[in-house]
Amino acid sequence: MESTQARIAVDAMGGDYAPAEIVAGAIRAKEELGVEILLVGDPQQIRDSAQSDSLRQLEIVPAEGTIEMHEEPLSALRRKPQASINVSMNLVKQGRADAVVSAGHSGAAMAAALLRLGRLKGIDRPAIGAVFPSVIAGKPVLILDVGANVDCRPRFLEQFALMGSIYSRYVLGQDDPKVGLLNIGEEPSKGNDAAVRTHEALANQSAFTFVGNAEGRDILSGQFDVIVCDGFVGNVLLKFAEAVGESVLQILREELPQGIMGKLGVSLLRGNLRRIKQRVDHAEHGGGLLLGVAGIAVISHGSSQAPSFFSAIRLAKEAVDHRVLDQIQAQYQKIAAAALEGE
Amino acid sequence: MESTQARIAVDAMGGDYAPAEIVAGAIRAKEELGVEILLVGDPQQIRDSAQSDSLRQLEIVPAEGTIEMHEEPLSALRRKPQASINVSMNLVKQGRADAVVSAGHSGAAMAAALLRLGRLKGIDRPAIGAVFPSVIAGKPVLILDVGANVDCRPRFLEQFALMGSIYSRYVLGQDDPKVGLLNIGEEPSKGNDAAVRTHEALANQSAFTFVGNAEGRDILSGQFDVIVCDGFVGNVLLKFAEAVGESVLQILREELPQGIMGKLGVSLLRGNLRRIKQRVDHAEHGGGLLLGVAGIAVISHGSSQAPSFFSAIRLAKEAVDHRVLDQIQAQYQKIAAAALEGE
Incomplete structure (x- = not known):
């Protein structure tokens, strides 16, 4: 503190x-x-x-x-x-x-x-990073960019990946964060031109651990600690995810207390339901950090x-x-320096 | 039948x-x-x-x-x-x-x-359409493209919108379907170049009812009957939506039975929980139609x-x-002919 x-x-x-x-x-x-x-x-x-x-x-x-x-x-x-x-x-x-x-x-x-x-x-474009909860409790996934840059060159996404990796490690406490590229298939050849070229760039660096493409279904799986994408896709996804969270809470509110058994059951589950709300409600997450x-x-x-x-x-x-800023700045410079030495 | x-x-x-x-x-x-x-x-x-x-x-x-x-x-x-x-x-x-x-x-x-x-x-590129349930019961939303075309010109999206509108009207039974363009803001100026140009194209036609941009949070709102997007964004969204349903079920399975009260409460809620599963489980939806x-x-x-x-x-x-095919073919040709006459 x-x-x-x-x-x-x-x-x-x-x-x-x-x-x-x-x-x-x-x-x-x-x-x-x-x-x-x-x-x-x-x-x-x-x-x-x-x-x-x-x-x-x-x-x-x-x-x-x-x-x-x-x-x-x-x-x-x-x-x-x-x-x-x-x-x-x-x-x-x-x-x-x-x-x-x-x-x-x-x-x-x-x-x-x-x-x-x-x-x-060392950063061409800042990105907005948003922390999503995954299905594994206490293992959130950082998605970036969720809205700052609607068009992204592979180099920008590589920088997002590095910043995200540092954030995940030093703020979210994730050892050796696994970085993924949001795409429409697992294979390196999948996706549009930008996705294919970005995959290549991410696979050819050694400053963070790139584990491959992440599909839409992998986002909340807990297999990835950081997922990079352009700000158009990321923004659509973020706003969709938040709305889905609200819809789910709505469905729970509607369906759980149905009937006498339902009302009794819900009264016993108050504490557990509060924890579920915390895990799916976007108001608990709040916003994105400009990295x-x-x-x-x-x-x-x-x-x-x-x-x-x-x-x-x-x-x-x-x-x-x-001290996020100091961490990113120090780590980014250290890693960038090491990468330069290795070249 | x-x-x-x-x-x-x-x-x-x-x-x-x-x-x-x-x-x-x-x-x-x-x-x-x-x-x-x-x-x-x-x-x-x-x-x-x-x-x-x-x-x-x-x-x-x-x-x-x-x-x-x-x-x-x-x-x-x-x-x-x-x-x-x-x-x-x-x-x-x-x-x-x-x-x-x-x-x-x-x-x-x-x-x-x-x-x-x-x-x-009259169609340059086919699209894959997927039907999502909205928060309004019995009012699904058709999203296309969800994976056939990773890069889309405004003209393609305009054709998707027209096909989607016809499908929504004649198959999903929606009078005067409201068509939206998936984007990162409500204003016509929002989004990347492609989104801005597509917005203009959709706003300048009269073959279907374009109501403006749809953000991620609007997808399940029931305000739109058809939402068009490129196949990259659509595919990420589709796979994410399906996985979210599964994730929610997993979170419920983990959190609801916590503690003695939890176990008792869950035993009372078995029937209600089954209904929730039906509402969020993607296996009920199945696939996309190539339009x-x-x-x-x-x-x-x-x-x-x-x-x-x-x-x-x-x-x-x-x-x-x-008879989806006949409907689309007939309606598409009729509308296209009328549009030509009007030119």
Whole structure:
């Protein structure tokens, strides 16, 4: 445990339910996680969204406007230097915050992180990594990219694999993480051109353990610790997985308590059902970590409400406490140096 | 009901569990569905895979070899004219069978269908359509392509959308089917280049009802009747969805009976748990229909075992009974003619 509290800059204006649900999630995080919160956005709107009592311990940092979902990120960020995501990233750059959490335009969050914080050395493109639960309890799988880059060259995916492998090892505690390439068949020849070329690139490196193609059915199997894909497929998959989790909980709520025996059975299973909800509910997972930028940024879903945003803040706190950034930077440079020596 | 039984050519040599599980599924289909079965493959291997009693009512059509998963489809199909998938397609071409069902190399099945049966007029590329259950009971969603084409031009996706719309209307009984484009955001500007151009093409036609982009979380929502995507994303999604169903069942099996209360609770819930299994188990769904070729072909998963292959045969029977092919051909030509007149 760190002796100092993690300081989290919260983009209070980003997301479908901003600022009310964002602020509510931040207030809960302040109370339960022991973090410092800087709420970035329009002070009046923030104050109107919650009771003044609960806002007392949160700092409000003024910002003007936000990047709308239909806006092209780069030009919008330049046109609105005081937009909440820009101001949030600046807080990290200035050392006033340790991490940013935003549920706004994910492309804009990535672009703002790139513009304000810059990339880690050796990384062409940052990726958003999301942790999925696998069927093996306590053995999650990290999927990246889940939305930052809709088109990916093999080199980008190789970098995602290396960053993912380091994250899995040092943060998720996985010895010798097994890396897979998301594809439509096991054989190296399967998939589109990009997939075939990426398979070749991953198979020909020695910085991490590439075990081959991962099909859709392998994602949750626990056989892979890290799976790389482009941000288009990854984003579709992430949003689908979250919705499936909700659908399953809905089916359980509908079917389990049917009949008298059902009601009695459910009353006995309350504790076990809570554990199942934790394993399948996406609000427990919260968001994706932007890997490859020189700062910690968690990108939460646009549809985030308070519980989900709370989890996103918890993810940011864990990343800060585990010194994720230092680990990736140090390990990436060490491995990259060794790879260069070996060439 | 048709007065004549649907005649199904079964590629007995295709798939991870061929021929035993394929033959077992076919035997069950013969018994339960009232279809005629032609088992296509190596007669000796087929006979060795099941009891002679149960094979008595099934016709065996000799074939030599199969297309292996690592083989390049076109050259392999030409090198092995007597391969089981080639012989199966020929049976449809010769009018000896009404449909083909195969769990073999899906690219090879599509190529064989193209070579032997040809395309429907106006279709550049056939697609594999898969029916997913939505959260609204009795309102399934058709996703295509789920694996035939890993790279798709906007024109192909527009054709998939039209075929899917016709299938949804005439086979799934959906009035004015709502068509969506799988993408990573609602806005027309979202996604990669291909997605943006496809959105434009779909928005500018009048042959079917395009309602906009569908995100991963919308797939099971029941808001869309047809969702089009390239075969790479679709295939990942299909296999993921199937595995999620299995994973959920596994999590329930692990977590529900924990502790004494858990064991007691589960014993009370046996009936309700069986219903949950039926709602999430993929073996109930079976396979994908190849749309756009001049014949009915169902492509089942390589990992199909008997229950799943049985469902694939049932899908083929339904397609035959509903005269899917005639409907698509007639409707496609009518709509295409009207569109031409309007130009």
